[in-house]
């Protein structure tokens with residue numbers, strides 16, 4: 001479904017991402033974790049063809065994302081506010097996204113109605129431009145915008161950041177529901193280990209641009225992750241742990 005091959009990104013002579021191989025099968029949900037600067041956003045930007053790799057490629061349903069546009073139709077994503085059109089109101093923005101996906105007004109309203117609780121009455125029907133919304137409310141607009149096209153692949157960079165606790169739980173439940181009820185492939189980065197272990201069947205840890213753990217989520221995963229990051233503070237975390245890689249036969 002989605003495959004990263006021998007992917008390298010270098011900034012200022014420093015290799016910030018180096019992933020020999022990473023595969024996601026259709027319907028899989030992956031939580032991407034790692035400390036600040038680990039390379040999570042860089043990986044997502046490369047998958048979305050927003051930046052150019054120094055080496056390697058990303059393949060979506062058999063197409064090289066840097067050489068094809070087809071994947072854009074079935075991929076929903078929200079990386080940061082740069083994805084928004086800040087001089088529009090949220091409703092205008094949703095209408096714009098709806099038109100991109102060929103949704104009728106009725107379809108759009110039906111899809112937006114599902115997120116009424118998530119919006120908590122602060123997003124729709126107002127006169128504010130997106131640029132005047134709080135960071136958390138901008139995030140709500142971006143995340144829902146990414147979901148409106150009913151994507152096969154969903155990529156969200158730190159969707160829980162800036163959201164109040166109640167909204168974080170709402171979003172977590174929405175993503176969990178999506179994971180359980182659809183065949184969507186989700187790649188979600190987060191600094192909240194609890195949220196991603198709650199609904200992602202697979203957790204990948206990036207450290208200094210490398211995949212150092214690739215875990216099938218189980219009841220021990222949260223404590224394994226906590227232990228990994230605690231060991232990092234103590235300077236004891238191991239480099240790439242051989243044999244931990246997610247089985248390739250999953251693909």
Ligand SMILES: Nc1ncnc2c1ncn2[C@@H]1O[C@H](COP(=O)(O)OP(=O)(O)OP(=O)(O)O)[C@@H](O)[C@H]1O
Pocket residue numbers: 011012016034035036037038039040041042043
């Ligand atoms: N445009 C750029 N120019 C130079 N260096 C960059 C650029 N973009 C990212 N980097 C560097 O690449 C590394 C990885 O950054 P990235 O944003 O991918 O990390 P991250 O895991 O998403 O971090 P965070 O958790 O803080 O969001 C960092 O050292 C960052 O400074």
